[in-house]
Every structure is written in C-alpha cells, then in structure tokens.
Amino acid sequence: YPFQFFTQASIRMSDDPELLEAMHEAGFNHVFCGIESPVKESLKFMGAQKNLQGDRSLLDKVKTLQSYGFEVSAGFIVGLDADPDDVAEQMIDFIQEAAIPVAMVGILGVLRDTPDYRRFEKAGRLVRGIKYSGDSGLFRKELSFVPKVEPDELFRRHQQIVSTIHSAEYFFPRARTLVKRLGRHAMRPRQVGRPEIIGALRSFWIQGVKSSYKREYWKLVGGTLLKNPRRFPIAMRLAIQGHHMVTVTQQSLRVAKLQTFCEEALTVFERLGKAKDAMMPIPARAGEMLASVAGRLSPAKSVTAAKNNAQVLLSAATAQASKLKAEYRSQANHQLREFRGKLENLVNEYATETSGFDN
Known part of the structure; x- marks a missing residue:
C-alpha cells in the first residue's frame, strides 16, 4: 500500500526495539512525543517522570527513534514551578541538539478535572474567568494560573524559546542534522509527482531566491541533493515546513x-x-x-x-x-x-x- 504513517506516542517507545522494528516495516516515518521539558525537576513536578525511566537520557531516546528513520516532533511546556531560571536556554539547546524540527512550545495551561487544576485550586493560584482551551494564540498574554515567576518573565521566556527555535538561523541547521541522523530509509517512500515538482520549483524561487534566509535554505536543500540525494524529498519538505514556521513566528511577533x-x-x-x-x-x-x-x-x-x-x-x-x-x-x-x-x-x-x- 502506498501509505506512510504518523502517530503520537510516549518517548518510552524508544525502549522497545521490537515495536520500533514493526513500525518501520509497517511504514511509519514520523512520531510526536510529549517530551514536555528537558529539566528533570520540571518533569517530576508535572508527574511526567516516566519520561526519565531507564538509564538513557531524553536526548538518547530521541536519537534512537531517529535511527529507525522516524522524524520526531515534540511538545514542550514552560511555566512549571520547578523550571530553573535558564529553562529557556536549556529548552532551546535540547531542541537543537535533538534535531526536532517541529517543537510545539506552550505555556502551562490548567484544565479542569486534572491534578494540576486541583493543585492550583488548593493553593489559591487559579485565575478565575480564564477558561483554558489549549489554543490561546502563539504569544497571547493570558494565564489560567498564577506562576511562581512574574507573568512578564514567563511570557519573555516563552517568546525567547519560540522566536529562537523558529528562526531560520536555528530551524535549518536543525533540519540538516535530522537529515544526516535518520538511520533508515522509508519502507514505502512517497512517489514524486507533478504537485511535488511544482511545489519544489515554487520553493526554489520563494525561498532560494527571494527569502532573507536563502543561504541556510541552500545548505539544507542543495547540500542534501549533493551528498544524500535519497533524502532530498525529506529535505524539501522540511525546507517548506521551515518557511511556514519562520513566517508564522515573525508575523506573530509583530x-x-x-x-x-x-x-x-x-x-x-x-x-x-x-x-x-x-x-x-x-x-x-x-x-x-x-x-x-x-x-x-x-x-x-x-x-x-x-x-x-x-x-x-x-x-x-x-x-x-x-x-x-x-x-x-x-x-x-x-x-x-x-x-x-x-x-x-x-x-x-x-x-x-x-x-x-x-x-
């Protein structure tokens, strides 16, 4: 069958080589993991210490998934009580080193009927009148709880992370690392047809000629074509994805x-x-x-x-x-x-x- 599959799963799946082998053979090439934070204390605070199980680091677990040919996307949260002062820098460094092209970073939101809700309600730290939906805009200044740090500092940290990882200077090098690190080729590579060719030509013009980041673009696209041509379709997809991430972030910042x-x-x-x-x-x-x-x-x-x-x-x-x-x-x-x-x-x-x- 001519399909490739994407799924959401725990980062702990990296500890199950039999599962990873079966997924690769079935045609999976992309997984989303809720990594949440690279900081151990923050993971423990939010009850996600299961991400730390085993004797391997989170970074090694991501690399294991990539070695099976899986692109890893991930979700991260800032605003936890246990976050250190340099949580923004730690998160940026982790995302970059882990070569996670699409990292969804959000400020903690407190949903009803959750342990967080009960914890913050007991501490008198819920913000009444704010109903968190999980979709409050990229840089919207709205909190459903009272953070340990000043709200402006929390907003600054979040904006620093998102604006950095979604800048061309960070996204394209991260994508290059991923292309080099992917260990296996897809069992059922996607066929390239007329729509893909037209998309590539538009990308060459918009990103490779007109954009302000054309140098980083050609390092990814041109470098992959010369050194690893079988990965060229992946590089093209990542490049176009990068244009979206860079544009949305720049506009949201404005x-x-x-x-x-x-x-x-x-x-x-x-x-x-x-x-x-x-x-x-x-x-x-x-x-x-x-x-x-x-x-x-x-x-x-x-x-x-x-x-x-x-x-x-x-x-x-x-x-x-x-x-x-x-x-x-x-x-x-x-x-x-x-x-x-x-x-x-x-x-x-x-x-x-x-x-x-x-x-």
Whole structure:
C-alpha cells in the first residue's frame, strides 16, 4: 500500500526495539512525543517522570527513534514551578541538539478535572474567568494560573524559546542534522509527482531566491541533493515546513509587539495628561516602538496637545499593523480598534475635567 504513517506516542517507545522494528516495516516515518521539558525537576513536578525511566537520557531516546528513520516532533511546556531560571536556554539547546524540527512550545495551561487544576485550586493560584482551551494564540498574554515567576518573565521566556527555535538561523541547521541522523530509509517512500515538482520549483524561487534566509535554505536543500540525494524529498519538505514556521513566528511577533506597544502607549498617554507643565520621562523598559516616537510627544497642556499625542501613538500602531501579511491583519485590526477607542475616551475625559485643558 502506498501509505506512510504518523502517530503520537510516549518517548518510552524508544525502549522497545521490537515495536520500533514493526513500525518501520509497517511504514511509519514520523512520531510526536510529549517530551514536555528537558529539566528533570520540571518533569517530576508535572508527574511526567516516566519520561526519565531507564538509564538513557531524553536526548538518547530521541536519537534512537531517529535511527529507525522516524522524524520526531515534540511538545514542550514552560511555566512549571520547578523550571530553573535558564529553562529557556536549556529548552532551546535540547531542541537543537535533538534535531526536532517541529517543537510545539506552550505555556502551562490548567484544565479542569486534572491534578494540576486541583493543585492550583488548593493553593489559591487559579485565575478565575480564564477558561483554558489549549489554543490561546502563539504569544497571547493570558494565564489560567498564577506562576511562581512574574507573568512578564514567563511570557519573555516563552517568546525567547519560540522566536529562537523558529528562526531560520536555528530551524535549518536543525533540519540538516535530522537529515544526516535518520538511520533508515522509508519502507514505502512517497512517489514524486507533478504537485511535488511544482511545489519544489515554487520553493526554489520563494525561498532560494527571494527569502532573507536563502543561504541556510541552500545548505539544507542543495547540500542534501549533493551528498544524500535519497533524502532530498525529506529535505524539501522540511525546507517548506521551515518557511511556514519562520513566517508564522515573525508575523506573530509583530502582532505581539503591537499589543505591547498599545499597552505601554495608553499608560504613557495617561501620564502625559497629568504632566501639564513638564514632559514626564518614558519608562526605561519601554519597547522600541514607544521609544521611537517619544520625541514627538509632549505634555498635554490642552485638548489639542492631547489629540496630537493620540494621533502620534495611533499612527505608530497603524504603521506596525501595516507590516503584517494580509492573513494576519484581522487580529491586529481588532487591537487597533480597541486602542483607538481607548485613546478617544481618554481625550474626552481630559476635555471634560474641571481642571482640564484650555482649548
């Protein structure tokens, strides 16, 4: 039969060579494992210590699966109480060394009727009103529990991991390592037809000519074609997959950047309304977007000055949203509408204050 199979299973399957042999012969070539964390203490905290069973490391277990020709994808979680301060660096290093092309990294979410839910409820650390669904957006700042670290630090760690592993500088070298490490060829390799050829030609143009990461692209695609041509279809699939990962992450980062700017801008706008006679300093930790327009803001000595500040901030937010690809603009447009409405409300409030502005 002309099929290849993909499954989700425990990383402990690497301890069963008979099972792995049978899976390879049946046509399996891809497995997803819930590795969760490379940190032993974090795995124990979440009750996933079974991943540590045996005398082999998690890295060795991944390599064993790859030696049978299985590409390994994996899920990881940050935000656990036992996470060390350098959990982001440890997770990035593990994913890179393990050559896991697609790593799904998310912040811990607390689902009802789970041990985590009962634990956090008992400790008074559930966030009421937040119903975790498992799909809250790549960089959405929403937590269903109170973390041990400051929320902003947790969001920073998550963003650091995802933006790093899904950058071209990290994804393509990881894919090259996987292509070299796969030990067996597929029992039933996929046939290459017209759709695959058209897809490859489009990839050559979009990624190999027009992209900003063309050098990394050709190291993977061209290098595989020259040194390991039987793996070329895998390299092409990974390259196209990489384009998706890089693009989605870049666009999501821009949406997150816009959200951060809107939050900071509203705070600064309110402060300017109270600084009638002197310019209040922009917070030292302000994002680069806010810092770039700070020189165009002024103390709100009048309604006109307040409106000017609002226009400066709104123009900056609109410019950021315009950089997004069309398919990512709906979320940004929603943020812009909310931002515009809040600015208008603040201007109206200032205008009606008894000690407010001279027009």
